Every structure is written in C-alpha cells, then in structure tokens.
Amino acid sequence: MSAPRPLAWHVTRWCDDPYSQGAYSALLPGGDVSLRHLLSTPIDNRLFLAGEAFNHAHAAMTHSAWDSGLRAAQAVAATQARKVIVIGAGFAGLGAARALQAQGVEAYVLEARDRIGGRVHSASLGGHCVDVGAAWLQQYALNPLARRAEQLGLERRPTDFSQPLAAAWDGPLPDINRAYEGLKAAVDRTQPLASGVERYLATLGADEQRVARYAIDANLILEAGLPLEQLSAHTLDEEGVGHGDQFLPQGYGQLLEDAGAGLDIRLKHAVQHIAWDAHGVQVNGLRADACICTVPIPVLKQMHFSPGLPQAYRQALELFTMGRLEKVVLQFEERWWPVSRDGYLRWYDAPANWGEWLDLTDAVGAPLIAGLIAGDAVDRHYRDKTDQQVALDACEKLAAWAVAIRRNND
Structure with a gap:
C-alpha cells in the first residue's frame, strides 16, 4: 500500500544541532x-x-x-x-x-x-503538543520526575516495550527479547563489541541469526544510536527502556x-x-x-x-x-495503520530504518504517530533530504509495516 500524505510533520535534527550534536551519550x-x-x-x-x-x-x-x-x-x-x-x-x-x-x-x-x-522540547503540531526530544518517564518506579508528575497530577500513559505490535519485512517474527538476552549472556565484555557479536552470530543457525540481527538493530543500535563498531561492549549492561516507562500526552514541557x-x-x-x-x-x-x-x-x-x-x-x-537518533512526528486526517494495545509499534527491516513508533492518537485525540530512527540509518535517510522528504519516506516505511502486520494476521 502507498501511505496517505500527512497533513503536517515535525522532523528533528538533533545531530546537526550545535548545542546537542546528537541525542545522548554513548x-x-x-x-x-x-x-x-x-x-x-x-x-x-x-x-x-x-x-x-x-x-x-x-x-x-x-x-x-x-x-x-x-x-x-x-x-x-x-x-x-x-x-x-x-x-x-x-x-x-x-x-x-x-x-x-x-x-x-x-x-x-x-x-x-x-x-x-x-x-527535551515539547513542540506544537497541528495544534497538539508533541515531544520531539525525550518523551518517556523511564525507570518509572525510581524516577524523581515521575514523582513530580504525580504530585502535579499530570496525565501519564504507560508503554509496555515488551509487547509491541511488531512485524518484519521477511516473515513471521519470533521472540526478539529472548534472542537479545541470549546475545547479552554470550558476548565477552573484555573484547570489542562488534567482533564479540560476530563470533556469537557464527554459532547460530540461519533462522537464529535472523532473529538475533533484528534484536541487535532494535534493542541495541536503536537504543544506543550507534553502529556496533562504535560501541563499548559495556553498552550491553547499561539500563535502558522497559521498566514501567510512561509518557506525558501533554508533553514534558x-x-x-x-x-x-x-x-x-x-x-x-x-x-x-x-x-x-x-x-x-x-x-x-x-x-x-x-x-x-x-x-x-x-x-x-x-x-x-x-x-x-x-x-x-x-x-x-x-x-x-553522542548517539545518533532522530524523530519524526506525523499528523494525518485519520488513523490508517493497525492499532496497538498501548500504541507501541516495532518494524524490522533490512537495512534498519524507522524501527520504533509510538501511536499518539488515543492519547492526544488526533491521528498522530511518532517514529524513531538511529545509527547509520540516520545518515541513509537524512543526508541531503528536506524535512518533507524525510517525513514522506517515514510514511512509506510505516505503510510497509502496516502491510506486514495485515499479512501476518491473514
């Protein structure tokens, strides 16, 4: 299917911003x-x-x-x-x-x-507040900003990162998180990460390799924002998402x-x-x-x-x-993509592109969806492109995900 044209979009350029030069430390x-x-x-x-x-x-x-x-x-x-x-x-x-x-x-x-x-920056898109920088209250139980959000009575919505509505371009998708845990347990932290990962992948069969590579794209590169060759092996042990995280529909602002x-x-x-x-x-x-x-x-x-x-x-x-991670927020006339239980979507493509999405429609009351892209994929999809070109390209990737989801459900 071809994606409908969005009514409006916001495309971030954190990697080009002189006051950030990236998303977060790595x-x-x-x-x-x-x-x-x-x-x-x-x-x-x-x-x-x-x-x-x-x-x-x-x-x-x-x-x-x-x-x-x-x-x-x-x-x-x-x-x-x-x-x-x-x-x-x-x-x-x-x-x-x-x-x-x-x-x-x-x-x-x-x-x-x-x-x-x-x-952290809450912007306006089509009259709705959207976070175009940091978006989640992570490690919610231990997060002092979450406690302040509770004191202020701010609306909050949970995201279960372990249960995305997910699809891959090349067929059914087994347990990605289990594959990633297997990789984490096997890789030697005293060795370069890229070579340690390749040694581990060499021990797997073709089907297991496929799932492990998707786990690396989604759970490591998309989180850290850099290719394996540029990451310390200790990145595997740094806590990330998946601890009761919640987001603020009216923005971090x-x-x-x-x-x-x-x-x-x-x-x-x-x-x-x-x-x-x-x-x-x-x-x-x-x-x-x-x-x-x-x-x-x-x-x-x-x-x-x-x-x-x-x-x-x-x-x-x-x-x-600094990890390289960018975000696009798209607004449409109506929601045309399949609906996830809590709005969290994953897309496994090769090479990786817009792999993570948060459907904001139910939270903000308008057909809005935010996509994330990281690492080398930022260069592939951003270089020499206008914001409009980036946004329309992201739309097509979202449409490909929607086709794969429907195909898997048939």
Whole structure:
C-alpha cells in the first residue's frame, strides 16, 4: 500500500544541532561506567560536571540528568559556595539550580538556546503538543520526575516495550527479547563489541541469526544510536527502556515549566570559556564561587578551560560520543495503520530504518504517530533530504509495516 500524505510533520535534527550534536551519550570501545564516575567528581572544588553522561548509576535518560544535577549541587554546597554559575538549562542544570536555591545558594543559569529544556522540547503540531526530544518517564518506579508528575497530577500513559505490535519485512517474527538476552549472556565484555557479536552470530543457525540481527538493530543500535563498531561492549549492561516507562500526552514541557519556575535563567548566553583559580570562577564576565557545567559531551569538548582539564578527564572524554537518533512526528486526517494495545509499534527491516513508533492518537485525540530512527540509518535517510522528504519516506516505511502486520494476521 502507498501511505496517505500527512497533513503536517515535525522532523528533528538533533545531530546537526550545535548545542546537542546528537541525542545522548554513548561509550566508545574501551570505555566503561567508571569513566562516568570519574567525570562527575569535582575539579579543584570549582568546576563540577553534570548531565546524563555523568550519571554512573544510570545514563542517557532525562531523570539521569536531573539526578546528576542534584548530586552536583550537593557537592557544591559542601564547599560552602554562596554564588554558583550553572551552564545549561536542561534538566541537569535546572535540577542543580533548584537544589542550590533551596539551600540558600545564589544560582545563575546560562543557556545558549532561546528556550529551556536542552534535548527535551515539547513542540506544537497541528495544534497538539508533541515531544520531539525525550518523551518517556523511564525507570518509572525510581524516577524523581515521575514523582513530580504525580504530585502535579499530570496525565501519564504507560508503554509496555515488551509487547509491541511488531512485524518484519521477511516473515513471521519470533521472540526478539529472548534472542537479545541470549546475545547479552554470550558476548565477552573484555573484547570489542562488534567482533564479540560476530563470533556469537557464527554459532547460530540461519533462522537464529535472523532473529538475533533484528534484536541487535532494535534493542541495541536503536537504543544506543550507534553502529556496533562504535560501541563499548559495556553498552550491553547499561539500563535502558522497559521498566514501567510512561509518557506525558501533554508533553514534558509541563515538567520543564515547573522545574524552571523562580530560577534566574539567562537565555541566549552561550559559554565558550570557563576560568577558575583559588578565588573562584569566571564565566561570560560573571564571577562566582563555583560552576556547574551541564552541556552535552561534544559541546564540552569544544569549550576552553583555564587551567585546562586534568589529563585523566581529557582522556575519559575521548571515550565518549553522542548517539545518533532522530524523530519524526506525523499528523494525518485519520488513523490508517493497525492499532496497538498501548500504541507501541516495532518494524524490522533490512537495512534498519524507522524501527520504533509510538501511536499518539488515543492519547492526544488526533491521528498522530511518532517514529524513531538511529545509527547509520540516520545518515541513509537524512543526508541531503528536506524535512518533507524525510517525513514522506517515514510514511512509506510505516505503510510497509502496516502491510506486514495485515499479512501476518491473514
């Protein structure tokens, strides 16, 4: 079938955004969680790094950033600092500034964009609110932002990632999650991930290989945002989705507005240089006792520090990059695709493309659906294409999924 033409669309460009340069942090070969711990430790009790990349308990999630900001604020407060500059108004920066303010510490938040939120952004599409950055309250039971959403009475909807309405282009689909668990158990973490995976695949028959490759595309590459050759084997052990996750039909912007209320936030204040000495720090002409820097890894690497970052920190940063993940949100006149129990869809194609979808129709009251694409697929489907071309291409992949679902049900 040919897909109906959408009424409207939103196509993200996070990988091209100078203030993000990707979706979230990822460990390169040779990296492990100890590097996240190292980078979260203070430098001369003046400079403190925070954000999802520096949360050694769990990374790459919105509440990871929030928790990291709170932890940095606690470390700053222990130094008796009375005035602090916070760089970045994402959830890490907002969390840090709120925690400092609650302890009577003066905090200034400098944000390069003309809005708060960083890689969290609720946009309007056809008069409806949609999250074009982070969308889920992940690890729901342990998520402090989920507790705040409950306190505020925000509408929430669960997503069961283990039970998608799924189809593959080449026939019936066995248990993907079971195949992925088998791979995780078999791969040696001391060896490069790509070679370890290939050795494991060589032990499987053709049918098992097919399912394992789909599991890699969906449960590893789509989650981490990078091809196997660029990922640390320890990526297999970093927690991701699938822990009671819920999304906010009216957008993460509700939590952002709450987090930023009452803070001194200065938009359009990009920072390129941070200097510190025994007397304090200086940033953009402002002086303070300490600085909490929450910018994403690639932006941090481009900043100038006086004195320079310690060698161990510089070496650690070189073992991090950003996962490549983009999103398209499509609005139609009517819902023409098969309906999933809780709106979660999976598409297994070769090569991988728009593999994950969230049907927003029931939640927002209009025919809206959001698709995710990651890793090398971003380059294949984005390079030299307009937003319209990207959106229409995504429509065709959604239509192919719909055909496969109906074929499997016949």
